[in-house]
Amino acid sequence: NCSQRTLDGYQNIVKRHLIPALGQVQLKHLHPQAIQSYYGKAIEKVSARTVHKHHRLLSQALKYAVRQGYLGRNPCELVDSPSWKGRAMRTLTPAEVEALFDVAKDSYYYPVYYTAVSSGLRQGELLGLRWRDIDLDFLSISVSRVLYKRRGICQFKEPKTARSRRRVAMTPKLALFLREYRTEREALYRELGKELTLDYLVFAYPDGRPLDPSVLSHEFARIAKQAGLERVRFHDLRHTFASLMLLRGGKPKVISEALGHASVAFTMDTYSHIIEGMQSDAMALLDEVLPAGVNKNSVAKLSPTLDFQR
Structure with missing residues (x-):
């Protein structure tokens, strides 16, 4: 599988x-x-x-x-396999996201970056979206196919698992962004003598061809570096979506479903370092509520010299 x-x-x-x-x-x-x-x-x-x-x-x-x-x-x-530690997960802070978008706003690929951070979709899922998959009225995105590149050729296929085939909720801001983006695409196609239909790709080159995943990743790395963000991959936008959702109180089950993970346990394990930080913050909030110091009367009541048989 x-x-x-x-x-x-x-x-x-x-x-x-x-x-x-x-x-x-x-x-x-x-x-x-x-x-x-x-x-x-x-x-x-x-x-x-x-x-x-x-x-x-x-x-x-x-x-x-x-x-x-x-x-x-x-x-x-x-046998002893060569020791190797996986690449540490990189998530962007709100300030870093703002810096990235400030540099990327004039890029042809900016709509893809914006949607990635706003939805948590994988790169292949984003590039496989058609306009029929976008419901701007009911604020949802249907993930029904993905784009992948094999031997230099872009192809489409169904998602690997049932959980990957899903409907993702959309924020009002993302819906507004995509509505404006669609209007711009319609104008572009009219200039080319074409009509934008529901079967057109959401993110594509002007001639309708799907975006090349390799080119998209390379361009993203260049823009991220220009924004002062080192060692950031396109996939890290997905991690950023998850981390920002968790830090703002999103329920793990809801986030897991949005990401298309196999289970909530997998989501919790993947972002355990963020959850641990949230626990520390929660303890700090609790500490603000509790009174400081020990009540001397309570200590006296627990003195071993007192007769507890009375």
């Missing part, structure tokens, strides 16, 4: 790396030493993160072999 892009990545790892290194070894003779040796050689050519991906894929394949009875034990369990 993964995207075509992910499958392509797996196939690339198998064909370009795992088969050349381990393909000649019979499964029953695939010992931990051979795998460890492969990792040692691979780390000299690629990053620890890449080798970690190889390890994870190989381990899953061998785990399946164990379930099918071809192996007694997964040899990857006896």
Whole structure:
């Protein structure tokens, strides 16, 4: 249950790396030493993160072999994978969002950035939206397909899971923004001798072609850097939406549904660092309500010298 892009990545790892290194070894003779040796050689050519991906894929394949009875034990369990820490999540503060938008406001891609922060949709979900998916009267967005790029060609497909196929509530500000944006697009298409229909993409090039995800990400990185925001990815706009919602008292279940997460537990785990900070803030608010110091009379009443039998 993964995207075509992910499958392509797996196939690339198998064909370009795992088969050349381990393909000649019979499964029953695939010992931990051979795998460890492969990792040692691979780390000299690629990053620890890449080798970690190889390890994870190989381990899953061998785990399946164990379930099918071809192996007694997964040899990857006896191998040390190169340590690698995932990239720390980056969320923007309200001031940083303002700085980003101030620089991006004249960009052709600004409407995508604005909608991303306002809705929490993934990049592929945003680029797959048609005008029929936008309900400006009832303030909702229907996610029914996503755009992805495979071998240089942009294609559309259905979302991976039932939770990803969802209806997302829209803020009044976003609805107003998209209404004005639609008016501008209608004027643009009239100049080109076309009529904007419900089947047109919301975010597209003037000729109607879908936006290129790679170009969009590259342009976003450039604008973010120009705004003084280092190491910010387009996907971080989704994290920013979630963090701002949580910090403003949004219910985890509602936020989880908006993000299309598999479960509320996954949402809570993903943004646990934000929730911990919220707990500290809540304790600080409670501290403001409670009186300071100890009541001497209460201490006296609990003195062990008193007769509690009376």
